[in-house]
Amino acid sequence: MTEFIIKRVLQAMIVLFVMTVLVFFGVNVIGNPVYIFASSECDQACLTKTIAELGLDRPLWEQYFVFLGNLLQGHLGNSFTHGIPALSLIFERLPATLELAFCALALALGIGLPLGVWAGLRPDTFISRCIMAFSMIAFSLPVFWIGLIMILTFSVQLGWMPAIGRGDTVEVFGADLSLLTPDGLHHLAMPAFTLSLIMMAIVIRLTRAGMREVIFADYIKFARANGIRERRILSTHVMKNLLIPIVTVLGMEFGGVIAFAVVVESIFSWPGVGKMLIDAIGVLDRPLIVAYLIFVVFMFVVLNLLVDILYSLLDPRVRLGGNQT
Amino acid sequence: MTAVLNVKDLYASFITPGLTVAALQGVSLSVAKGEILGLVGESGSGKTLTGFSINRLISPPGEVVGGQVMLHGEDVLTLSEEKMRKLRGRRIAMIFQDPMMTLNPVLRIETQMRDALRAHEKIGKAEARKRSIAALDEVGIPAPESRLRSYPHELSGGMRQRVAIAIALLHKPDVIIADEPTTALDVTIQGQILSLVQGLCRDRGTALIWITHDLAVVAGIADRLAVMYAGRVVEVGPVDDLLDAPAHPYTRGLIESVPARGQRGKRLNQIPGRMPSLADLPDGCSFAPRCEHATAACAALPDMEAFGPTRSVRCFHPLMERALWAMR
Structure with a gap:
């Protein structure tokens, strides 16, 4: 290791x-x-x-x-427009993006897993077909379009949701979180959901495919033959096998979600790093762009490492650093 | 002997829109305490399906459509799903064919054994651990304590099958249904597993249904033999009698198909033709099209008739002479 x-x-x-x-x-x-x-x-x-x-x-x-x-020496240069170190600008904006991304991830798993499990258990029912159609749409429709339509529907027409901005935040360990205030949550809901759609679609499809495979496996039959409760079989015996491909794919996807939350942040004016990048490109703030891109590369490397470690924890057959090719 | 498990007239079908395939057509068999019943037949004869039907674990579109499965006089086919769950593993346990596939690849042996224990008993981690170690020890697994921490892929095939057997025996079930548990193993390991299971079942008085297509295996382990063909039992009797003097032409065909020593150079016997498709069975005796003794009478379905004091056979023309000769 x-x-x-x-x-x-x-x-x-x-x-x-x-x-x-x-x-x-x-x-x-x-x-x-x-x-x-x-x-x-x-x-x-x-x-x-x-x-x-x-x-x-x-x-x-x-x-x-x-x-x-x-x-x-750890300096990525000063931003041309802000006059302060680019890195500190990034870190100032990062919590907002991370919050958005993690909420999107939680939504993708929290909604995607149950839907995928359902669709895998009862593949021929009407509801399952609807779930699969939903995943197809979520995967194929452009994110900016969905974001705009959501703003049109829920903010402009219905007036239920704030269209832009981050709302009230509370400071937790030096980072601002909007997750913990009602107003912040209100602002967070639409962008997080929009950002989660592609991941959610992936989770649904992978879960369903995995379910179709795993529930027919002999070890699941054996577990049933031993009288193990169906809930325990699903939550442990099936789920642990299901999570292996999901973690792998989602790990890759998640880096992209953080790095390129650009579109969603622009649409909802979410003050995260993506929005900052777009602004920086607009004024050719070179040090900021360079710093951001290098930061993204760094983040991808770290995420991939984490995925590999998590993968080895989930699948005991995988040994890290072994001689497998 | 009183039967622990008595299967009466079991019917099972695969039901899909537009097509219903009757895979089991009135299977009856019984097994007594401490008895080992060999259930033989070729692929597609319904022997595995019979095993899964007893435990009500056939996966859709398969479905039990009739008959009774009496366990100590109680019909398990009428039980609620939760009562059935409580029965599985505790009263009726199963061992599967491929030990590579029966254990969950991502769970430790300890977790899998603990889950099997906790399915029927409220016990703590430490107690479960103690019981698991004892169970592994009983099936001859060296250093059971450290094996508990292992994942299935760290064990050999024979070891995995021993673990599966240990799990099946955890609750001292009345009946174990073993579906070709040695088929995927090396011959030397096969022997070990056979004598292990035989010994454990004898000691505890566990009834065992051993499903296999390998006559050599049942000859060594079973007390009685039931031969299945195309979804029906065609012959039942003590294993030695059946193997020495088969009464049903199909049983004889099966026995003669086994390559034997001292026959080198001779052409191997085989049963001509193949088993009819279950979707398209002949009306009468389903073996008739392949049978050299078939007559016009075979266009009707023969019943299971007593054949001597301990045997019965489903045939209008049982192979009398050899059987009578053997009985003398």
Whole structure:
């Protein structure tokens, strides 16, 4: 296990390094941010001065090494527009996104698992067909469309839900949470549900497929033949087998949900990192974009590691760091 | 001998819209305390289905449609689902064919045994553990304490089957239905498992129904034999009598199909033709189309008739001479 983790950390370093090259050069060849954020009174001399101040007049490779040197000391540079370290901006916004993503994950599992189990147990009933149709729709419809329709329906037409914003928050361990206030929850519901739809569809389909396979397995028949209660069979004997593929796929999916909550955050004006990224791209705030992308890569690496560990806990046949190919 | 389990006229069908296949057509058999009944027949004869019907565990679209399964005089087919659950594992236990598939791959042996115990008894973790260790010890598993922590994939096939047997025996059931429990094992392990099960059942007076297609296995373990063909029992009797002097032409065909020593170079015997599809059974004796003794009378269905004091056979033309010769 330890050996496995060390190996993965080394791999992660390489991935991170390659990403810094790609991201840095990719972002730094587009446009000139100074022209965007410099005020209209700024003349050519002023522009040149600003460019020099930001170090943008130096060759790209030199800029890269400065960037890399800073990175090794834990600095990802200051945001052009906010003037404060990009990383602290990200961490300031991250709790909102994490809250949204985790709520979406909880919804996906909390709704998806029971629906999938139901559809797997009674595949030929009308309700099951409806569940499967729902999962198909949730998977295929574009997220932005669903978000807009939800705002139209529940906020504009019915007036039940606030259309945008985060609502009241409470501070828990230094992070703002809207989950714990009624108003915050009210604001959270629609974006979290919208964000959860794709994961929910995946959970439903995987659960149903797994159920169809597992409930006919001999070990389930054997469990029944031993008189074990149906509820216990479902909750332990079947569920543990079901969760293996779900954890694997959801683990991958979840990184994407955090990183690219962009669409949902934009639609619902949720003040998370996704919204921040869109704003940063709009004004070509290079350090912020680079910092965010590197942060995302880092998060993916960590998530994948967690999924592998969780996977080995769920499936005893998997040994981490073994010689399996 | 009084029967612990008495199956009377059991009918089971696979019912799908537009097609009903009658897979069991009046199966009757009984097994007494401490007795081992071998249930033989080829694939599709309904022997496994009989086992699962007794326990009411056939999966849809299969369904028991008639008959009685009397356990100590009580018909289990009329019990409520919850009463049936309380019976499974406690009064009627099962052992399955493939030990690779019978144990849940993601649960520790301890969890699986504890669940089986707790299905019928309110006991704590420590007590369950003690009982599990004793049960594993009884089926000859070395170092049972450390085996409890294992997952099934860490055990060999023979060990897994021993664990399955230990689980089946946990509640000292009246009847064990063993569905080809040695088929998937090595020959040497087969022998060990056979004598283990035989010994345990003898000691506890557990009745055992041993379902198999392997005549050599039943010859070694069973007291009585029931031969099934196309959803019906065609011959029942003490195992030695049946094997020495089969009365039903099908039983003889089965026995002669087993390759024997000293016959090298000769052509192996086989029963001509194949078992009719259950969806399309002939009206009379279902073996008649393959039977060399069949006559016009076989167009009607023969009843199960007594054949000597301990045997019965479903045939109009039982193979008398050899049988009589054997009885002398």
